[in-house]
Amino acid sequence: MGDTLLIPRLTIIGVGLIGGSLARALRRAGAVGEVVGCGRNEQSLRRGVELGVIDRYTSDPAAAVEGADVVVICTPVSAMRAMFTAIRDHLAPQAILTDVGSVKGCVVADAQAVFGSLPERFVPGHPIAGTENSGVEASFAELYERRRVILTPHVESDAAAVDRVRTMWQCCGAEVVEMGVRHHDEVLAATSHLPHVLAYTVVDTLASMDDRAEIFRFAAGGFRDFTRISASDPAMWRDICLANRDCLVRTIDEYVDNLQRLRSALIAGDETTVFETFRRAKHARDNFYRD
Amino acid sequence: MGDTLLIPRLTIIGVGLIGGSLARALRRAGAVGEVVGCGRNEQSLRRGVELGVIDRYTSDPAAAVEGADVVVICTPVSAMRAMFTAIRDHLAPQAILTDVGSVKGCVVADAQAVFGSLPERFVPGHPIAGTENSGVEASFAELYERRRVILTPHVESDAAAVDRVRTMWQCCGAEVVEMGVRHHDEVLAATSHLPHVLAYTVVDTLASMDDRAEIFRFAAGGFRDFTRISASDPAMWRDICLANRDCLVRTIDEYVDNLQRLRSALIAGDETTVFETFRRAKHARDNFYRD
Ligand SMILES: NC(=O)c1ccc[n+]([C@@H]2O[C@H](COP(=O)([O-])OP(=O)(O)OC[C@H]3O[C@@H](n4cnc5c(N)ncnc54)[C@H](OP(=O)(O)O)[C@@H]3O)[C@@H](O)[C@H]2O)c1
Ligand SMILES: NC(=O)c1ccc[n+]([C@@H]2O[C@H](COP(=O)([O-])OP(=O)(O)OC[C@H]3O[C@@H](n4cnc5c(N)ncnc54)[C@H](OP(=O)(O)O)[C@@H]3O)[C@@H](O)[C@H]2O)c1
Structure with missing residues (x-):
């Protein structure tokens, strides 16, 4: 049997x-x-x-x-x-x-x-x-x-x-x-390892601010979802990020370039670039999820 | 009456x-x-x-x-x-x-x-x-x-x-x-406006990659929560980010500094810094939410 x-x-x-x-x-x-x-x-x-x-x-x-x-x-x-x-x-x-x-x-x-x-x-x-x-x-x-x-x-x-x-x-x-192994590690760097790094870093940044108690008090519902992955096991994620650091660092660099472009647009008061970035992102996400 | x-x-x-x-x-x-x-x-x-x-x-x-x-x-x-x-x-x-x-x-x-x-x-x-x-x-x-x-x-x-x-x-x-007005705008830049900028930028970064269709296909549950705020109205968020750009840009800079520190730790294979960053973040979040 x-x-x-x-x-x-x-x-x-x-x-x-x-x-x-x-x-x-x-x-x-x-x-x-x-x-x-x-x-x-x-x-x-x-x-x-x-x-x-x-x-x-x-x-x-x-x-x-x-x-x-x-x-x-x-x-x-x-x-x-x-x-x-x-x-x-x-x-x-x-x-x-x-x-x-x-x-x-x-x-x-x-x-x-x-x-x-x-x-x-x-x-x-x-x-x-x-x-x-x-x-x-x-x-x-x-x-x-x-x-x-x-x-x-x-x-x-x-x-x-x-x-x-x-x-x-x-x-x-x-x-x-x-x-393929290589392709797997590239795709996962973007969809999983990068988001974890970003979420951990945002919570750590806020936690290091002077008025951190107040800051967390005024975090709204969106923040809770956004940072949920930062509650993941830090040892496991240290291992993952170090094991895939080549792909991950390249993805971080691409991300920071885009963030700096947005920062420049904010400083320049460039409404179009800010709007188009947000619109493209919303469009991409709405296309892939129907919540 | x-x-x-x-x-x-x-x-x-x-x-x-x-x-x-x-x-x-x-x-x-x-x-x-x-x-x-x-x-x-x-x-x-x-x-x-x-x-x-x-x-x-x-x-x-x-x-x-x-x-x-x-x-x-x-x-x-x-x-x-x-x-x-x-x-x-x-x-x-x-x-x-x-x-x-x-x-x-x-x-x-x-x-x-x-x-x-x-x-x-x-x-x-x-x-x-x-x-x-x-x-x-x-x-x-x-x-x-x-x-x-x-x-x-x-x-x-x-x-x-x-x-x-x-x-x-x-x-x-x-x-x-x-x-106070000023304090409000600083706190909200950190807890709300920064997360929205980061989430929009991460989705836009992924959406601009060559294999974007595949990338979104392999996004797991955590990614959906992480990017939920990027489904928000882009015109409203353009307005908010531009209206609060002074505070927001300062917060973005602080964030990018921390991200670059983590990037350097990844390249150096510095397990302690990577672990401590993740651990502090998890600790701060666990303290403020009981999901
Ligand atoms: N969590 C996720 O979202 C996810 C998704 C996909 C894949 N993964 C992968 O799945 C694996 C496990 O993740 P998990 O979330 O299941 O973690 P977990 O809940 O912490 O389970 C890991 C298990 O491995 C054992 N373990 C831990 N460190 C060990 C070590 N140094 N030597 C031998 N055994 C050890 C632990 O048991 P003892 O302490 O009794 O040894 C524990 O039961 C990881 O490789 C991770 O990358 C995780
Ligand atoms: N959504 C949030 O998470 C949130 C949280 C706290 C505070 N807020 C603030 O609340 C306000 C409204 O947000 P919401 O989420 O309720 O947005 P919403 O659902 O889009 O509602 C905005 C309303 O304002 C009207 N409107 C839009 N553009 C206008 C314009 N140029 N001139 C006059 N009226 C206009 C729209 O009606 P018509 O198209 O008929 O004019 C619409 O009914 C914003 O100031 C936002 O910063 C939003």
Whole structure:
């Protein structure tokens, strides 16, 4: 009976928001047999068992992957290299290895360094879904519904492995697309990493002002939405921003150029440039969202 | 019976989101007798009557203020000077004049220029409430509940007039505070005008990229919240940003300095600075909101 399951044994390394939600969604879909969790913090792993997210756990990555059909690394990107090293000699021959890291260039480079060359059954992935909360308590089965998941398979990737990872995410309600590693990191720098940097910086700027207590008191509803992403885990975002710094710095520079153009228009009283910038932005956003 | 009402006759000039919501809230509170609307677009004024927001309307500001107890100017800030000019010789002797403009320095300067000196019964105001939508259709009675309204009375302001405007907003469920004009414009540059400029600029930057269609496709949930304010009316925000450009440009400069510091830290691989910036921001935001 276990043989008819998509993933008889699933190992999640890093049972937080992303890993926990994946386990919940796959369980709800009836796609997994046993779910093994792995992490450093025993208390949160125990909580994962209590919540029904995982069936059992170990803090030893090598033991965690023993006999697993699919291994998903869901730690911060800065920890992935150590995880690859820890599991390298313990993966079952047919095991499929994938990850959820927000940057793909660094993860692929880490895998290459640790495994010598990219394993055929390694399929890098990134679900475009998340919230500003972290940890297994914040996980929920619906996180990936109608969200996109990007896979960045390499030329040597085994087609059956890519298919299984694709099906795994589809079972969670996601739409799966493929993309090159480099292109992924450029697109995500613009749509995700830049906005986080800007939101963190705006809150930090306001918080350093003399009348900061008053300033936050008079922030309206729009400010709360605008700064919501600055409540995200600072360690995770430090890792992401540093791992993707080449693309991110280029995007920051493009952004600052545009901001300086707007600043000049404000000083010059150039109503047209100010209006056209705002109008183009509203038009682009309205086109892409129907709130 | 009319005499026991807070405002027997109220005139709203500019019956949009802010003016329409004020009229609805006061009506719900039983604080107004007749509500007279004034604007340029007859169709939207007629819609205001249909929706029960106003009782009657005229497109002539002079006629609209005839016999009014309280006149609230709710047009974009760029139109306020023309409104002051149009109504100056038609206000009833006891009429109280107030406004809702998002910048106070320019409104006070306009009033001074038109009236010669600031009228005793003029009480500048600004409700810290709004949405990204505009027009009378978007108005709703609850907009001001548990929101703050800032009044910036001048030294010659009549105490009874200030009291009446304060009570008017309290009837809408708002908390009223007083502040100096200059201070208001500095605080709002930081909490409202800067975020709007940043959000418009980020969307415009992304929309000008070669792969913009793909870029918006891969924007996650956080991006939608982050950019919501960029769906606001570009003409209104052009007016606000230009009217408050001195404060706004100073705030933009402070912001860009901080962003460049972060950029340097990214290039240098300075994990501590990146982490500390993000951590301080998360800490400040978590302290001020409990989502
Ligand atoms: N949140 C998002 O919006 C989002 C979206 C897409 C992708 N991602 C990616 O998903 C991954 C996880 O993010 P998340 O939001 O799920 O974070 P999370 O809720 O903090 O979960 C991360 C998990 O990894 C473990 N972990 C943390 N540091 C570790 C380390 N140094 N070594 C080994 N394990 C460690 C933690 O468990 P222990 O403390 O028990 O070790 C924790 O359970 C990251 O790579 C992130 O880039 C995040
Ligand atoms: N939206 C916010 O978040 C917010 C928050 C606090 C304060 N405010 C301030 O509130 C005021 C109104 O904003 P709103 O959001 O209510 O905008 P809105 O929904 O667009 O309403 C503005 C109204 O003013 C009239 N109007 C527009 N341009 C005019 C002009 N040149 N001359 C005369 N009337 C004109 C319009 O009616 P006609 O087209 O019929 O003339 C419209 O009904 C602005 O001063 C704004 O700074 C806005």
